Amino acid sequence: MKTKDRSESFHVLLWRTYLIQPCWLVAKSLLEHFREAHRVMKESYYSKIERQIDSFPSLPTTVAEVMRVVNNPESSAKELTQAILPDQSMCVAILKIANSALYGRPKKVSSIETAIMVLGFNEIQNIVLSKSVLSSFAEKLHRDDDIIDTFWEHSFTCALAAKVIAEHLNLQPPGEYFIGGLIHDIGKLAMLLTLSDEYAVETWLTGFSTTEKLKKERELFGITHQEVAGKLLRKWSFPDKLTFGLEYHHNPEELTENQDFALILQVADAMSFLLCQHSREEERDQIEENFSISQQLQELLPGIVEKWKRYKLPWDELPVEMWYNWLEIEKKHGSSILSILSAQ
Ligand SMILES: [Fe+2]
Ligand SMILES: [Fe+2]
Numbered sequence: 447m448k449t450k451d452r453s454e455s456f457h458v459l460l461w462r463t464y465l466i467q468p469c470w471l472v473a474k475s476l477l478e479h480f481r482e483a484h485r486v487m488k489e490s491y492y493s494k495i496e497r498q499i500d501s502f503p504s505l506p507t508t509v510a511e512v513m514r515v516v517n518n519p520e521s522s523a524k525e526l527t528q529a530i531l532p533d534q535s536m537c538v539a540i541l542k543i544a545n546s547a548l549y550g551r552p553k554k555v556s557s558i559e560t561a562i563m564v565l566g567f568n569e570i571q572n573i574v575l576s577k578s579v580l581s582s583f584a585e586k587l588h589r590d591d592d593i594i595d596t597f598w599e600h601s602f603t604c605a606l607a608a609k610v611i612a613e614h615l616n617l618q619p620p621g622e623y624f625i626g627g628l629i630h631d632i633g634k635l636a637m638l639l640t641l642s643d644e645y646a647v648e649t650w651l652t653g654f655s656t657t658e659k660l661k662k663e664r665e666l667f668g669i670t671h672q673e674v675a676g677k678l679l680r681k682w683s684f685p686d687k688l689t690f691g692l693e694y695h696h697n698p699e700e701l702t703e704n705q706d707f708a709l710i711l712q713v714a715d716a717m718s719f720l721l722c723q724h725s726r727e728e729e730r731d732q733i734e735e736n737f738s739i740s741q742q743l744q745e746l747l748p749g750i751v752e753k754w755k756r757y758k759l760p761w762d763e764l765p766v767e768m769w770y771n772w773l774e775i776e777k778k779h780g781s782s783i784l785s786i787l788s789a790q
Contacts, residue, residue: 488665488666488667488668489668491640491641491644491666491667491668491669492667492668492669494640494641495636495637495640495641495667495669495674496677497640498636498639498640499636499674499677499678499681500681502582502636502678502681502682503582504682505578505579505582505682506533506578508529508530508532508533508536508574508578509574509575509578509682510683511529512526512529512530512570512571512574513571513575513683513685514529515529515567516567516568516570516571521567523559523562523563524559526562526567526570527558527559527562530558530570530574531558535581535789535790536574536577537558539573539577539786539787539789540558540561540565540570540573540574541555541556541557541558541561542782542786543573543783543786543787544560544561544564544565546779546780546782546783546786547779547780548776548779548780548783549564549565551564565621566619568619568621568622569619569621572619572621572622572624572625573621573787575625575684575688576624576625576628576629576787577786577787579628579629579632580628580629580787580788581787581788581789581790583632583635584788584790585790586639587635587638587639593647593648593651593652594651596651596652596722597631597634597635597651597652598784598788599722599784600631600652600718600719600722601627601628601629601630601631601718602628602777602780602783602784603717603718603721603722603773603777604627604628604630604631604711604714604715604717604718605623605624605625605626605627605628605714606624606627606718606773606776606777606780607627607713607714607715607717607718607721607769607773608623608624608626608627608710608711608714609621609623609624609627609776610769610772610773610776611623611710611713611714611769612710614765614768614769614772615710615759615760617706617710622687622688622707623707623710623711623714625688626688626691626692626695626707626710626711627711627714627715627718628787629675629692630675630691630692630695630711630714630715631671631675631715632675632678632692633670633671633672633673633674633675633676633678633692634650634651634671634674636671636674636675636678637650637667637671637674638650638651641667645667650663650671654716654719654746655671655696655715656746657696660672660696670696672692672693672694672695672696673693675692675693676689676690676692676693679692679693687704687707690703690704690707690708691704691707691708691711692711694708695708695711695712695715696712696715698711698712698753699753699756705757706757706759709753709754709757709759710759712747712750713743713747713750713754716743716746716747717739717743717769717770717773718773719746720739720742720743720746720770721770721773721774721777738763738766738767739766739767739770740761740762740763740766740767743766
């Protein structure tokens with residue numbers, strides 16, 4: 447019996463030493479190899495993205511000039527006019543937008559001077575910044591497909607939603623919220639430009655960015671689209687509020703100031719996702735019958751009501767429903783704005 451036991455334990459030892467252990471070692475070394483390869487790939491994606499951002503051309507001189515004039519409290523409307531006039535396509539865009547249904551002016555705006563008087567310095571700066579960013583990407587992407595259209599539809603709807611909420615909460619200037627919403631996801635476009643083969647547009651360019659999706663994005667590329675946007679806006683010397691708002695639009699609670707700006711972008715993003723999804727007929731009835739807009743937003747953004755209350759922003763069923771209805775109307779009225787801003 448003892449001999450049998452001994453021979454059994456010998457077999458177990460043999461099995462462990464020559465079969466299991468080598469298999470385990472091979473598996474371990476494969477895993478280490480895989481981890482190392484993944485780390486190298488992530489680092490190379492990250493540095494490629496950084497290089498892409500560095501190589502982005504500066505925005506046109508009009509932008510720098512307009513920002514300089516607007517940020518100087520001593521500036522006059524005449525100086526702002528002089529900063530814009532050399533850029534003919536910018537003048538056309540400003541006049542078209544000033545006369546669009548989005549602003550609903552009763553009288554026709556026919557000169558840049560009047561547009562400045564009617565819209566104000568900040569609104570003009572927002573139009574100039576929006577147009578420069580959109581034209582710059584349109585020029586670089588050379589893509590005209592459905593997925594890019596879907597991306598811009600989401601961004602534009604988010605811009606309108608942010609503006610609607612800011613106007614209702616009396617946050618100034620609403621145009622700043624509009625541009626924040628319009629360019630909130632440009633980091634995704636910069637990633638697409640850099641990693642055109644690796645960046646699967648169906649996965650990354652559209653759809654709602656849940657916490658899990660953001661985690662995956664960082665795991666895969668070493669950086670998230672919101673951080674890429676922050677880097678890009680810093681390179682272009684955009685105002686801090688806008689830069690930080692974009693950089694934290696999925697985690698506004700991590701900001702130390704201007705949290706309300708990022709919080710509104712976060713909700714506008716979710717609201718835009720709902721509206722664009724609801725416009726697809728087959729999904730609309732099914733979702734709308736059972737849940738209110740406020741409930742659907744809370745489903746997408748767990749804990750959002752508590753977060754809003756922490757930063758002294760109001761959240762009630764009725765206004766949220768109202769924002770959504772206004773958004774639907776504004777979207778119908780403002781459909782031409784996107785093509786005006788992205789025209790080269
Ligand atoms: Fe995003
Ligand atoms: Fe988004």
